[in-house]
Amino acid sequence: MKNNFSIKNRLLIQLFTITSILVVTFFFTIKSFIGNTVISTQDGLLSASLGSIIKKIRVEQDEIYVDLPYDTFSILGSMKDDKVYYRFDLNNEFLTGYEDLPTQNSYGEIREPYFDTIKYRGEDVRLANVRKIFVVKNKELELLISLGQTQNFQKIINNDVTKNMILIFSLFSVIIIFLVLITTNSTIRPLNNLAKQVGSRGPKDLRVVKYQTPLELKPLVNSLNGLIQRFKGNLLESETFLAEAAHHIRTPLATVKAECELALRKSKTDKNRDHLINIIRSVEQTNRSSSQLLEQALVKFKSEKINLKNTSMKKFIERVTINYKPTADLRDIKINLIDNLNKDINLNIDNTLFEIAIRNLLDNAIKYSTTENEIDVVLEINDDNYLIKIINTSSNKLNFDFKKIMKRFTRGNKNEKVIGTGLGLSIVSEATNSLKGNLKVSKLKGNKFCAILYLPLF
Structure with missing residues (x-):
């Protein structure tokens, strides 16, 4: 069974998973922190209100007088239409307030009230509960105070915070995903570059x-x-x-x-x-x-x-053609070197490979040319290539498949009388490819054939 997997996809999945876990964890952590902060703020407000209420309680003529500070209740009730509930009990007997407001099992001191959240009249109410001891006629009287406020304002804050956090974390997630993609591509890039370098080779x-x-x-x-x-x-x-x-x-x-x-x-x-x-x-x-x-x-x-040397192309080709002059003279063939350039061109090439290519092209041209004829070696520049054209006239009407004759031991038809192996052009093609050049063979008018060797100038 084939196990086709992508390192990039695996890395993306792992990074996306870790990022998602971190984002969700941060989201709920921050939401919980903000919620606790809002509750602490409400508790502080209730505690301050209880302090204000207790300050208004006094004992006169052996009686306990409670003056409710309605300004305090107004402040608590003005927060997004929150409702305020309170209850006073003296020695476990209802004194004033909302009688149906449940009494609490625990009561704190004025400095540290006991806080609790209860369900009252269909709403969540945050209660602050304190106990205050008064001495009247040498008797201790226990005053229990419960002050509560609904949590509408808190819910509104939580909803607003949640909406803003969703927006912020969504934007944050997009940025993280973008950074994850960049990181993944950056991590995989050396492997891709290595693959491209190896894949681009011949x-x-x-x-x-x-x-x-x-x-x-x-x-x-x-x-x-x-x-x-x-x-x-x-x-x-x-x-x-x-x-x-x-x-x-x-x-x-x-x-x-x-x-x-x-x-x-x-x-x-x-x-x-x-x-x-x-x-x-x-x-x-x-x-x-x-x-x-x-x-x-x-x-x-x-x-x-490859051993590259800076070589004068005209002088090098001229030397090779002179070396082939005796062979051409045996068949009364003249080799013409035609330089269509105004200046000598120097290229960095491997002289051995280049000489093998030129020698085989000249050998083929001499071998397939008619006697008492001419071979033209033309030097030109076309675009970014240095061109060596070798043009000869064949003794027969030869037919070539120009793709097949580049293969080893392949020759054209009607040339049985000419000694050959079918290796010449394949050797030239391989040598040219090693020089990062190209070889093209084409038929001109009549029985003329043209072999063009392209070499890059840069």
């Missing part, structure tokens, strides 16, 4: 990953580099074996060719001469294949170890 780029990553990603990078090194080791062994095999093949082939040429000079019958010519052609083709296999291995090796 199929033959086996360089060690040197991307700076957080410490947590170091084991992954080290494992990835270890895997790359193992791949490179296997590839190097294969390429080394191929190069050594090609080298060991060329030596006996040269001997076979020399013996066949000697036998051809001594041969007297046409039948034997034809056989020897076919053998020589096969040896030449095999020798050519081994040489190009060596070049293929060299291209792969150099692709892993």
Whole structure:
């Protein structure tokens, strides 16, 4: 069973869960704190009112006189239409106030009243209860006072606070979610950048990953580099074996060719001469294949170890074309170097890879051109690319699938008489890709073909 999961989604879920728990906890904590603060404020107001009432109580002529301070009751009742209830009991006998107001089990002192919340007449009432002792005719009289106020004002404050808190915490949650998304993306970004760097590499780029990553990603990078090194080791062994095999093949082939040429000079019958010519052609083709296999291995090796040098393009190409002049002269072919630029251009390239590409293009052009003809090597600049065009006229009306001929051991039709391996253009393509360039082959009017090598200027 596949276990497809996203680190980003897991991190988001965990952060959202923690954030939600914290927001809900803060919400109810602050709401409870504000509610307790409002109750404490109401208790303080009731306590102050009781103090005002007790100050109005006096004993005269062995009688207790109670003057109710109605201004105090007015203040308590003016708070959002809150109602005020009170009850006075003297020695457990109702004295004045609301008789149906329940008596309390506990009463405090004037400095510390006993507070309680009861249900009275369908409303929540906050009661402050005190006990006051008076001495009349040498007798202690206990005066019990209960002063209550409804909690409409408190409910209004709680509702307003709750609405404001919901608005504030909603905005706070949005900000937190935004910060969580930023944090998550910032946390995942090094992993995504590493994936982009590795993913942007070509199929033959086996360089060690040197991307700076957080410490947590170091084991992954080290494992990835270890895997790359193992791949490179296997590839190097294969390429080394191929190069050594090609080298060991060329030596006996040269001997076979020399013996066949000697036998051809001594041969007297046409039948034997034809056989020897076919053998020589096969040896030449095999020798050519081994040489190009060596070049293929060299291209792969150099692709892993690019050695960039600032190179004068015109002088470099001119030197390669001069080296091919003897080969072209054998078929009376003239190589023209046409510079359409007003100045010499220097590029940072790997000279070995670039020379392999130009040599194979010139070799193909000479090989497929008609005798007593010309090959044009044109130097141009187009947009941000340096162009090397090699134009030649073919001896036959060749038909190419321009995509297929870039593959190894693939050749066009009607060219059986031309010795070739089908490796030339694939070698050029790989070398060009290693130089971050591009190769295009197209057919012009008549039997002319044009191979264009694009190299980036920057």
